[in-house]
Amino acid sequence: MGAHQSRVRDKPPDHQHHEVNFDQFLILRAIGKGSFGKVCIVQKKDTKQMYAMKYVQKAQCLERDAVQNVLREVEILSSLEHPYLVNLWFSFQDEEDLFMVSDLMLGGDLRYHLGRDVQFSEASVSLITCQIALALDYLSSQRILHRDIKPDNILLDEEGHAHLTDFNIAAVLKEGELATSVSGTKPYIAPEVFDCGGGAVGGGYSFEADWWSLGVTSYELMCRARPYAIDSATSLAEARALFAIPVSYPTRCSPHIKQLLKKLLQVKPSSRASSIDDLKKTELLKNCDFEAILEGNAKPPFTPPRDHLNCDPTFELEEMIVEAKPLHKKKKRLAKQRSLRESIGDQDSEVDDCLTGFMTYNREKVLMKKERERKENDWEKELIDAMNLSGATCDNKEAASSSSPSPLLQENQQQQQQQIRKRQRSCHSSKLQVSLDSVQARLTTPTPSPP
């Protein structure tokens, strides 16, 4: 559906009363820029928790016919939660922008580190491969095809654990269904995906396609070049011809890492490693403790520098000097626009109500609800146990008194809020807790220029 077709003019979003909105965040610094949006570090004012906030101008989104992709990205992300994904916490909109607030990754993306000539060791590449493989295993269990696995979309947290981001072109596959559109970034696209393009009658592709892209990414980290000389100008026919040539491996690759990369880079999807069980069949990972990795208990051999922000320092300058609608002046700007619209009796701004399908999401609220339900179940169970204990000897009076909360239950109730807070912070990301101190220390140190 085209962007303009998604306009629904009879139900404008109520920006003033959204429970989560822009005013609840303190904007600290710009850290990234994608083809659509910009990313900055923010702090939620009530909880003091730090996040990354991506914002996309609605007008640009409409102009570039990207509305459906953004809506789908939020819908998919709101249904997911995994230690090695960059999890979405909040989504909301105002008159100008769509906002997505996620886990903050202070370690930079893998493209940034490749650009700075970081030499990833074999141990480092295998851990990153395992972490993203765990994320892919989870995604396929949720029937999600990512379709854009590449170093640019893998972010490191402070300690160096890898997390997958950017679900802009992800797809949901129904049981037994195959994807058929050629989507992704050419050098990372699997052979069977290419086979769907250029009028070819390919049968479609499934989750194995993401594991191929992981193979290309891992090879690039290990060998500092990609396995096939494919770039954006390579035609489908040229790419197909390249896949027929065996991949060469530099001498620095040990036989074990070579075997792992080879398993991921199998041209035939059915022969490709595309699950954790398949990875466990390789020499390198046969004794790997995936449970420990999932729990965040494997120490990454590569720790991103902690003394500066691992991003291009020009993003901040650009936001301050070049940006026509800087985020830090949004409040004033919107107030002015609102009063102008009121004075001329116009309730709708130009693109104000075009994205009512954009989902407002609040993971804090979802977690609180889950926690409340868990507690209620515990209380119910405790009550039933207490009633069973008093058994046949229990008269009506005793039964009535046993239904009022025990001191233990009352204590539980008091602890509930405290536990929710704790869970919020540790939601699959105890290793991700980013303190204001940690951010501030980096803000005061300039990022070194690339070598």
Ligand SMILES: Nc1ncnc2c1ncn2[C@@H]1O[C@H](COP(=O)(O)OP(=O)(O)OP(=O)(O)O)[C@@H](O)[C@H]1O
């Ligand atoms: N959660 C995050 N924490 C820290 N930095 C982030 C986070 N999300 C994105 N970034 C940084 O911001 C940059 C831009 O992110 P964004 O997702 O907009 O770009 P992108 O992946 O290029 O998107 P697109 O594919 O839409 O162009 C990333 O390359 C990354 O360096």
